[in-house]
Amino acid sequence: MAIPPPPGPQQPEGQYPPPGTPPYPHAPYPPYPQGPSPEGPSPQGQYPQGPYQQYPYPGPYQPWGQGYSPYNRPAPFNGLAIAALVLGILCFLPAVGLVLGIVALVQIKKRGERGKGMAVAGMILSSIGIVLLALMVATGGARDFWDGFKEGASGSGNTFSLHKGECFDAPNGTLEGVAYDVDIVPCSGKHDAEVFAEATAHDGSYPGDSAVSAEAGDMCYTLTDTYAMDGWAVPDDVDVYYFTPTRQSWGTGDREITCMFGNTDEHASLTGSLRKDSTTLDADQLAYLEAARVLNRAMDTAPDAQYVEDDLPGHKKWATRVSGALVKQTGLLRGHTFAPAAGERVAVLAKDLDRARKEWVKAAQAPDADTFYAHYDKALKLMAPDRTVTTRKALGLATTPPKEDQGGSGGSGGEDGSGIEV
Known part of the structure; x- marks a missing residue:
């Protein structure tokens, strides 16, 4: 922008007002007196020498004001480039991020906008995301990811909860x-x-x-x-x-x-359901099975050693636990009043268990493995599953012993149960 020159004879020709008009029509002032100056003729002309007085210049130029800036505005960032970078970082919809990056580069070239680096970075990250997604689909990881996402969205460690009896x-x-x-x-x-x-x-x-x-x-x-x-x-x-x-x-x-x-x-x-407990059994069946459970749990505490000679002290302690369980079992059987049809058979069974208890006591006192085996074999014969079949039949319970049953312990399955993680 041009700065107006100061008034005076240095101004270019054509900048003065027309002859006969005040030099500054917007700021009139009294005319200078005519005639010779008391001090003598002015060397400058007809105007007297005096203090300099400046008047506003009426020209079309204005100084810097509001609304102007001495610097150029920078080019804006391309919005699609920003979106491509965000999608690339998040690995979310990688194919969309790649397409947005390509479109952003075209727009940046035509419009002169900024954001080329962001568009290129978004394209690279989105390309990596596409490769990873393809690998997940090929290996089944996509389903695992979605299942894990559902698990996390559920707000708990498990996506489901199961309860007894279901x-x-x-x-x-x-x-x-x-x-x-x-x-x-x-x-x-x-x-x-x-x-x-x-x-x-x-x-x-x-x-x-x-x-x-x-x-x-x-x-x-x-x-x-x-x-x-x-x-x-x-x-x-x-x-x-x-x-x-x-x-x-x-x-x-x-x-x-x-x-x-x-x-x-x-x-x-x-x-069908395998449930056999207080919700499905009658009083006589429940009393018989609760008494049998006392003996079964004692039988399950046998030592890990397969042969008595490998751990005679451990087997003798086991025999003591079994003899004590038989005392409790017979006490429960005799303490319950069974229906007449089943009561007689239960009484016979209780006598067999008394005889078996005595053999277990002798096994617990055995000085060597051979003596232990002798009393142990007699006890197992008195507790054989076939000796309880008639009692079970009278009570309306199952009468077919499970395979490889020991000591009438009941139950099925073995030691190789399987687990599944949730």
């Missing part, structure tokens, strides 16, 4: 591996599993998959006779399974262990 079908038809959901169905029809107990794992840091599974197995096998009190009624092809917390759900406070019955053949199913 039956369900596993979506993949197996009770092995990791489960995210199940379909609850009536127990009267076919189903994959039946929940018989709920337990809580120990507190503390996660001990590892094997330790959690071992703890769940011990708990669930111990609780089988609280639900299926008549072990003879459990089919031989049924075993114990369990749901356990995962490492991730453990970190959120999940300690729930779900115990269930399932078929040992993953292609087979269960039909």
Whole structure:
């Protein structure tokens, strides 16, 4: 912008007002006196010498004012470039991020906008996201991710919760591996599993998959006779399974262990409920099975050593526990008033158990393994399952002993129950 020159003879020609008019029409002033100056003629002309007085210049130029800036405005950022970068960083809709980056580059070139670096970075990150997504789809990881997302969105360590007495079908038809959901169905029809107990794992840091599974197995096998009190009624092809917390759900406070019955053949199913407890048994059946459970639990405390000679002291302590359990069992049987048809058979059974108890006492006092075996064999014969068949028949209970039954302990399955993480 040009600055107006100061008034005076230095001004270019054509900048003066027309002759005969005041030099500054917007700021009139009295005319200078005519005639010679008392001080003599002015060397400058007809105007007297005097103090300089400045008047506003009427020209078209204005000084800097509001609304003007001495600098140029920078080019704006391209919005699509920003969006492409955000989608690339989040790995969300990577294909969209890649397309937005390409369109942004075209717009930036035409409009002279900024954001080329953001567009290129978004394209690179989105391309990586597309590759990862393809790998997840190919390996099945996409489904696992979605299932995990649903689990987290549910606000708890587990996406489902099962309770004692419920039956369900596993979506993949197996009770092995990791489960995210199940379909609850009536127990009267076919189903994959039946929940018989709920337990809580120990507190503390996660001990590892094997330790959690071992703890769940011990708990669930111990609780089988609280639900299926008549072990003879459990089919031989049924075993114990369990749901356990995962490492991730453990970190959120999940300690729930779900115990269930399932078929040992993953292609087979269960039909009808296996529940035999106070909700389904009559008073006589319940009294008999509660007394039998006392002996069964004592029998299950046998030493780990397979042969008596490998741990004679341990077997003698076991014999003491069994003899004590027989005292309690016969006391419970004689303390309950059974119906006449079953009462007579129960009385005969109690006498056999008394004789067996005496043999267990002698086994507990045996000086060597051979003596222990002698009394142990006599005791088992007096407790043989076939000696209880007539009593069970009179009570309306199952009369077919399970395979590999020892000491009338009942129950089914073995030591190899399987777990599934949730």
